[in-house]
Amino acid sequence: MAALVAESESRLTDTPGIGAVTAARLLGRTGNPTRFPAARGEEGPAGDLQR
Structure with a gap:
């Protein structure tokens, strides 16, 4: 699993x-x-969008 995360070039770890x-x-x-234009772009899909 660690190899797959490393392969994704994610910095989450x-x-x-x-x-x-x-x-x-x-x-x-x-x-x-990277499909999100900015960090705030993740709020909608995560259900955390505040209005």
């Missing part, structure tokens, strides 16, 4: 407390994060 399993789950849920 640089965050304290996020290991390969959590990073893989996040990547599996959101897909390629």
Whole structure:
């Protein structure tokens, strides 16, 4: 699993407390994060959009 996360070029595992399993789950849920124009672009799909 760690190899797949590394292959995705994600930096999620640089965050304290996020290991390969959590990073893989996040990547599996959101897909390629570069599809969002900015960090705030993830709020809609995650259900966290505040109005």
